[in-house]
Amino acid sequence: MVMPDMQSSAPKMSARGVNVFYGDKQAIDNVSIDVDLDHVTAFIGPSGCGKSTFLRTLNRMNDTVASARVEGEITLDGEDIYSSGMDVVQLRARVGMVFQKPNPFPKSIYENIAYGPRIHGLAGNKADLDQVVEKSLRRAGLWEEVKDRLNESGTALSGGQQQRLCIARAIAVDPEVILMDEPCSALDPIATAKIEELILELRGNYAIVIVTHNMQQAARVSQRTAFFHLGKLVEQGPTTEIFTNPREERTKDYITGRYG
Amino acid sequence: MSGETALDQSGLGVPAERAPTDWRGDAMRRRIARRYASERRFRLLGMAAVLASAGFLAFLLISMMGNGLRGFTRTEVAVPIDFPRSVAMIDPAVLQTNPEQALANANLPAVLEQATTQAFGVSDTQLLSPNAVLALRDAIIRDPAILDQKVTVNLPASTGIDVAMKSEGNGTDEALASRLDDTGVISTAFNLGFLTGSDGTDPTMVGIWGALKGSLITMVITLALSFPIGVFAALYLEEYAPRNRWTDLIEVSINNLAAVPSIIFGLLGLAIFLNVMHLPRSAPLVGGMTLALMTMPVIVIAGRNAIKAVPPSIRDAALGIGASPVQVVFHHVLPLALPGILTGTIIGMARALGETAPLLMIGMRAFVSQPPGGFTDPATVLPVQIFLWSDEVGRGFIEKTSAAIIVLLAFLLTMNSIAIYLRNKFEKKW
Numbered sequence: 001m002v003m004p005d006m007q008s009s010a011p012k013m014s015a016r017g018v019n020v021f022y023g024d025k026q027a028i029d030n031v032s033i034d035v036d037l038d039h040v041t042a043f044i045g046p047s048g049c050g051k052s053t054f055l056r057t058l059n060r061m062n063d064t065v066a067s068a069r070v071e072g073e074i075t076l077d078g079e080d081i082y083s084s085g086m087d088v089v090q091l092r093a094r095v096g097m098v099f100q101k102p103n104p105f106p107k108s109i110y111e112n113i114a115y116g117p118r119i120h121g122l123a124g125n126k127a128d129l130d131q132v133v134e135k136s137l138r139r140a141g142l143w144e145e146v147k148d149r150l151n152e153s154g155t156a157l158s159g160g161q162q163q164r165l166c167i168a169r170a171i172a173v174d175p176e177v178i179l180m181d182e183p184c185s186a187l188d189p190i191a192t193a194k195i196e197e198l199i200l201e202l203r204g205n206y207a208i209v210i211v212t213h214n215m216q217q218a219a220r221v222s223q224r225t226a227f228f229h230l231g232k233l234v235e236q237g238p239t240t241e242i243f244t245n246p247r248e249e250r251t252k253d254y255i256t257g258r259y260g
Numbered sequence: 261m262s263g264e265t266a267l268d269q270s271g272l273g274v275p276a277e278r279a280p281t282d283w284r285g286d287a288m289r290r291r292i293a294r295r296y297a298s299e300r301r302f303r304l305l306g307m308a309a310v311l312a313s314a315g316f317l318a319f320l321l322i323s324m325m326g327n328g329l330r331g332f333t334r335t336e337v338a339v340p341i342d343f344p345r346s347v348a349m350i351d352p353a354v355l356q357t358n359p360e361q362a363l364a365n366a367n368l369p370a371v372l373e374q375a376t377t378q379a380f381g382v383s384d385t386q387l388l389s390p391n392a393v394l395a396l397r398d399a400i401i402r403d404p405a406i407l408d409q410k411v412t413v414n415l416p417a418s419t420g421i422d423v424a425m426k427s428e429g430n431g432t433d434e435a436l437a438s439r440l441d442d443t444g445v446i447s448t449a450f451n452l453g454f455l456t457g458s459d460g461t462d463p464t465m466v467g468i469w470g471a472l473k474g475s476l477i478t479m480v481i482t483l484a485l486s487f488p489i490g491v492f493a494a495l496y497l498e499e500y501a502p503r504n505r506w507t508d509l510i511e512v513s514i515n516n517l518a519a520v521p522s523i524i525f526g527l528l529g530l531a532i533f534l535n536v537m538h539l540p541r542s543a544p545l546v547g548g549m550t551l552a553l554m555t556m557p558v559i560v561i562a563g564r565n566a567i568k569a570v571p572p573s574i575r576d577a578a579l580g581i582g583a584s585p586v587q588v589v590f591h592h593v594l595p596l597a598l599p600g601i602l603t604g605t606i607i608g609m610a611r612a613l614g615e616t617a618p619l620l621m622i623g624m625r626a627f628v629s630q631p632p633g634g635f636t637d638p639a640t641v642l643p644v645q646i647f648l649w650s651d652e653v654g655r656g657f658i659e660k661t662s663a664a665i666i667v668l669l670a671f672l673l674t675m676n677s678i679a680i681y682l683r684n685k686f687e688k689k690w
Contacts, residue, residue, distance in 0.1 A: 064575070064576075064579065089582050097580035098580075106574070116581040119583055119587055170580070
């Protein structure tokens with residue numbers, strides 16, 4: 001199934017002319033891109049090209065960096081996420097994030113999942129909450145492995161299980177977009193395969209953006225790919241096109257392994 | 261490839277071939293022997309250091325216990341009293357309704373005078389503690405039937421006899437004590453009064469409870485003020501405050517404050533709490549506030565370090581699912597930092613508990629013969645009480661001083677144990 005470049009329905013998230021500065025240094029230069037609901041979008045590029053930085057502007061995690069400054073417009077369902085009317089706490093619930101290193105809370109597995117729904121008031125009572133926890137863990141493909149030890153610490157799980165726990169935690173607050181920042185870079189190949197399987201299953205329910213430095217991974221899980229280099233968005237398009245027939249010379253050099 | 265050609269072209273040439281390393285040669289053996297020797301030396305030095313500190317601690321404990329444990333006991337004299345033939349004037353009716361009043365008017369000191377003169381040929385003031393009257397009164401209240409009999413009552417001995425029995429008193433007391441000891445009327449009993457009484461003029465009458473309670477109340481004030489202020493200051497500085505010249509200045513100031521000699525905090529307390537705010541002198545309230553000033557920077561510094569040690573990934577995780585900054589701090593950062601904060605608090609509170617100098621400045625060195633009833637009553641604290649008793653000339657105060665030190669150390673150990681228990685409990689949670 002080859003997706004046309006422009007879709008009929010409005011994109012879930014869209015960025016126009018985004019610049020990001022850390023102090024005087026410009027990290028992102030005039031990036032415009034759309035993220036669609038039924039796609040997995042992959043950001044690829046060499047280290048330090050700004051792909052993670054750009055990802056973190058999509059749910060305003062860069063707000064926590066004092067020197068960071070964002071210009072341009074980023075919208076979620078047509079609403080500017082940097083406008084004063086946007087509640088950043090709610091934005092981060094709607095645009096969930098999975099980080100490079102698995103970072104479960106040092107609490108029980110149950111508490112890890114239940115924390116988000118609890119602070120957002122998504123579950124009325126204990127039974128509801130139990131259900132949300134089970135559903136999220138099932139979605140993340142972790143339920144069978146942990147259902148008998150929900151009260152054990154989340155940090156006692158293996159690395160791959162921890163990362164799936166983090167994905168389950170993000171799913172539990174019922175987000176619309178999930179941002180994944182190199183979710184497999186700290187995992188072994190078997191755990192990586194499980195996460196990739198999970199991404200493919202989640203596709204369609206959530207708009208997923210994944211940053212990866214592994215081009216095979218981008219080719220396997222994504223439908224659209226964006227190639228970043230030195231803070232610029234060099235090329236974007238359907239994944240098959242980017243990998244088989246890139247328009248730009250730099251993209252071609254990168255995916256054939258000239259640099260990276 | 262390219263590297264080699266570059267070297268050749270620059271004319272430096274290839275370095276001369278190295279002789280193969282002789283791993284079994286004499287030089288190598290000597291080197292290994294030296295390495296092992298230095299390893300052994302280091303271990304011995306470390307053990308010597310540990311042994312030395314353990315030795316100091318043991319010496320301290322043994323000498324304290326040796327002197328101090330006697331402070332918890334008192335010498336008693338078995339005094340035969342023939343109540344029916346004594347000068348006691350007791351109204352049986354009043355004795356039943358209000359025994360204390362009846363006995364207060366019963367001329368008991370004269371009864372003792374009569375009894376000691378008859379039995380041992382000495383006056384009761386030389387033989388018995390001023391407490392003896394109270395002890396006799398309590399004995400009668402316990403069992404009024406003795407008023408109709410000839411009984412022998414164990415009464416606390418005077419300081420002179422007490423000192424003579426425990427160590428070395430003056431000549432007349434020594435003589436009297438050994439004479440009495442030979443007749444078998446002298447015994448030693450646990451001195452409950454030391455744990456329940458307050459400061460007094462006679463060493464046999466003093467107790468530690470007043471100072472202990474004073475310390476307790478003062479510590480409550482100190483903790484209640486310094487812990488929340490210190491923790492909130494640390495949280496704000498670490499989690500909210502922007503990094504700029506002002507926060508740098510505040511950080512330097514707090515670090516300096518932690519190093520300020522304690523007596524200066526006493527002067528500060530005197531100038532502000534007493535002279536400007538007109539709070540009561542000698543009160544645990546002011547003492548606690550002064551010590552809180554001293555403890556707060558310690559908690560801030562320890563708290564900031566503990567908060568800094570919480571991995572940023574936990575903050576990211578919480579922010580990433582939409583926790584507000586306050587939720588991040590109170591649900592994640594603070595619980596994780598709490599063990600570290602508690603450690604700092606223990607250190608700060610232990611220092612405050614042992615502090616004397618600042619409290620002298622705000623008048624907590626007064627002679628207080630009643631345990632404080634509240635935050636604003638005049639009080640003294642354990643270290644000041646130790647300081648006051650160590651200054652007394654009476655020989656009986658020496659063992660009381662040591663006993664008070666034991667109480668202070670026990671208090672300190674209890675406080676620290678509770679804090680360590682709490683810390684471990686919080687650590688286990690995750």
